[in-house]
Amino acid sequence: PAPAKPEVAKTGPAKSSIREGLIKDPAVRESPEAAIARGTGLAWRKPQLGEVVTPDKWLAVRPLSEPGFAARAGAGVDITDAVFREVVGDRELAAGPVVFAIRGAVSDRSSNPYASGHRLTIVPPDHLNFCCTIGVWDPETKQLSTYAASTVPNRTAIVSSALGVQAANMLLPGVFDYVPGSHSNYKKYGFPFSIIGALRQNGAGGGAGALKVLRATTPTGMQGANVSSTTDDNIHCAETPLLEPYDRFSSEGCMVVAGRYTPQEGHTGPWARFLKDAKFKGRSKVTVILANSTQLPVV
Template identity: 25%
Template structure:
């Protein structure tokens, strides 16, 4: 098996929540949505598996860690039924598409990249009005998030976008909904990517439409071009059908866990508590969040003498805690910020994460 392959399951997702101080006790009887940035379906013997095998609810699915390239869907978005301990996986993207950014007349730094965290969505229409482009039933962002914006540049006439630690990071609700990627059978043709050892037969490639929204490969059936048919390529129809018509028919609100594949693989393979895997992120709650808030409240800005955090010590990592943490990290790391707190962050606040997960 490839060293980049890992198994995603109910137990792995529960471990991810524990390591990230995320409480799902109120959501055990609901569908929880999750996304893994930089991952695709995988199987032993080939690099990538026909993703239609992963859209069925099973106890576990095999994934492969891949590099996000902002051109092709290189993420998965999943549906998790904690009460049944089952998950389904759908090919997706959690980052903007470079082709879309390049064509857009807006300023090229206005395209969001949602940062890992635990967020809130609600059933609703995308794009929010009947006059919008291809309005369809979807999931609408209901909470403030932590997100990055980065400058769009050309290098050797090729578009480049960078969402690294030096890129702008802030909080708010930019309307990054979960909707279809607006694919059809012509834009989901499989192609081999140059320089990457993927199976030609199963490599998902080509266009997806996103300015920063979370998108699932496929298209609502009413927008499929005449003469074409829905099929295994149309993961969106199965995803949204599960949400509206089947497994979550009566549910209105959905939690959404976003994590990158490197951390997810480490957590899935962890055999004991590893302090390096513990993080406090947007949407975390509990004692470690309280300690973070207390630490940020005690620390003073050199420019004003005021505390970084002046809100309530409530143990809930929301927008105010995120803003305080971001500013503290920028001051400590020459303008670089990560938007989450790990052991290094706690040490810089004069504390330690050495608390059982």
């Protein structure tokens, strides 16, 4: 008989969290501000798919701050059924629990179960930490739950947007309808799954359509940002396959809840509890409220 052919191990694409972006050439000593002012990205290059990009190579290695929140930092705001009824006014809400997001306000706990109200503390979003709150409001029971979250793009996205590599968006406050579905597909990075249980800005059956956003133009935050629009900034868990080791949440404009999803582990962390409260299953749309903490009454 003919000799058996040796088995050859099948190799797929290298698993990497690196996405399209620019990293600094170590031979070039130039600040991100200087690169922007010079109007060229020649001093920067895109990483290879399997390349490990360390913080000393990447531009976005420092916390940023949004100054509009600084004047009220440390003040408290109460979120209750009455507060959200005033925010939505006479707008018709989708059936079922409502998702709300408060930009620049945090609890002293990563999650708080249903209660008649919660007190949050105003903090300036820094594009690094969970400086926002996303939660669930049930208009029928008048109860609310809260979870550590972010409603701003991370530092990596801010700098990449300033260099023209990709867009970093920050959704403007409002009341919208989102569609239950999944977020992204990471096959080209070697992760053959999507994040299920997410809320899509647009999807099968409708959605919010194009929404106005601020788009970063400088590496220092959203100051001086342009007003633009987006159709695909979703709500999902903070940890994704593209999360860099020096970013604490993954977002180029999506709003995210602390926690993660993998096919092996399922939903974990505050994200898992958020999904349990929100009850997306079987719903065609979900009302989403986004407000800045500076819009709410201080207590």
